Amino acid sequence: MAAAALTVGLSAAVALPAQAATVTPMSTHRGSVTCFNWSWADGTSTTAIYYHNTCSTTQHLCVWWKDGQENNLHRITAAGDAKGHLKEPGTIESQDIENC
16 A cells, blocks of 8 residues: 555656646747847746847947836947947847847
8 A cells, every 4th residue: 555655656746847837939030120139048037138230330239128117228339340249137129120
């Protein structure tokens, strides 16, 4: 009888991780606007955008981050042919990335 209880306890312990393993896969987003190529991946609490200024002069890229109910505009300034990234809390939408 103790062996039966032990077997039931083990199968319950094994079943729990499988039930808790529902993870949404990350999506990578890529795009471009005048002078910039950019990419970002869906994050859980933060999002990083990677950019490349393809023009030879300093340019600005505006990105809206949505953090709960709040929207925050970040203006990225990049020299000609510069690459970089910016990481902030929240998520971004590709239609919210533009030259500014």
